[in-house]
Amino acid sequence: xxxxxxxxxxxxxxxxxxxxxxxxxxxxxxxxxxxxxxxxxxxxxxxxxxxxxxxxxxxxxxxxxxxxxxxxxxxxxxxxxxxxxxxxxxxxxxxxxxxxxxxxxxxxxxxxxxxxxxxxxxxxxxxxxxxxxxxxxxxxxxxxxxxxxxxxxxxxxxxxxxxxxxxxxxxxxxxxxxxxxxxxxxxxxxxxxxxxxxxxxxxxxxxxxxxxxxxxxxxxxxxxxxxxxxxxx
Numbered sequence: 001x002x003x004x005x006x007x008x009x010x011x012x013x014x015x016x017x018x019x020x021x022x023x024x025x026x027x028x029x030x031x032x033x034x035x036x037x038x039x040x041x042x043x044x045x046x047x048x049x050x051x052x053x054x055x056x057x058x059x060x061x062x063x064x065x066x067x068x069x070x071x072x073x074x075x076x077x078x079x080x081x082x083x084x085x086x087x088x089x090x091x092x093x094x095x096x097x098x099x100x101x102x103x104x105x106x107x108x109x110x111x112x113x114x115x116x117x118x119x120x121x122x123x124x125x126x127x128x129x130x131x132x133x134x135x136x137x138x139x140x141x142x143x144x145x146x147x148x149x150x151x152x153x154x155x156x157x158x159x160x161x162x163x164x165x166x167x168x169x170x171x172x173x174x175x176x177x178x179x180x181x182x183x184x185x186x187x188x189x190x191x192x193x194x195x196x197x198x199x200x201x202x203x204x205x206x207x208x209x210x211x212x213x214x215x216x217x218x219x220x221x222x223x224x225x226x227x228x229x230x231x232x233x
Contacts, residue, residue: 019059021112023182023198025052028120052115059112062105063186069098070188105186129178129204134171139180139201141165147192148172148183159195180204 022033029036029049033056039045040053073094081087131139144162148169151158159167172195175181180201184194197205 018185019056019063019109019112020182020184020186021056021059021109021116023176023179024116025056025112027179027198027200028116028123048115048118052112052119055108055111055115059105059108062101062108065101066098066105066186069094069101073098129180129200131178131180131204135175135178135180136204137165138167138171138175139197139205141167142181142195142197142201143205146195148189148195149192150189152190157189160192175201 025036026032029052031039036045036049036053037057040050045053073091076087076091076094141161141163142159146159146161146167148157148159150156157169157172159169159172161167172181172183176183178200179198181195182198184196187193
């Protein structure tokens with residue numbers, strides 16, 4: 001039987017880890033996370049955007065540490081190791097390390113939010129998107145509370161909402177791609193990943209709905225230009 005001291009999970013590369021604030025960052029600056037990191041590496045960002053990227057990178061490292069210790073704890077408690085003093089000591093130590101990692105993650109989340117304040121304040125307010133009646137109903141259902149779950153038997157993914165409306169994973173990905181919803185990926189999918197509206201999603205619900213036949217998509221409205229991180233010249 002494998003000794004618990006011999007198991008060391010390998011954390012995912014930092015750039016692959018998503019955070020709960022990625023969608024908010026991308027909406028505020030009008031650029032993808034990957035683009036922002038490249039601009040930062042090239043020294044092309046102004047001070048506020050550089051501070052945001054630096055805080056986000058630290059948050060990514062903190063999220064990686066949380067995942068590392070969570071995976072280790074799950075492996076230690078999986079039943080493959082003999083229950084003895086060595087295992088209990090390792091579990092106790094790992095729980096402490098996971099708690100410390102979560103505290104550091106939360107602290108960096110606050111710093112990222114603080115770095116976003118001046119950037120979001122300077123960004124022009126976007127014109128709300130026009131969405132189909134089906135997407136509008138899904139957004140409305142998500143406001144009642146929603147989580148993405150994986151069926152342990154079929155391994156299919158779907159969103160369950162507080163209004164008992166089920167949203168397919170395909171539709172969720174569509175709404176995510178439109179920047180209308182976001183998932184908290186710090187939670188494992190088998191336990192349920194909270195799904196919430198982004199600022200853009202809330203703007204869609206708050207905007208007046210044009211009159212038209214039920215189930216039709218209103219004519220598109222030209223989108224306002226998004227705020228971008230301006231490279232220094």
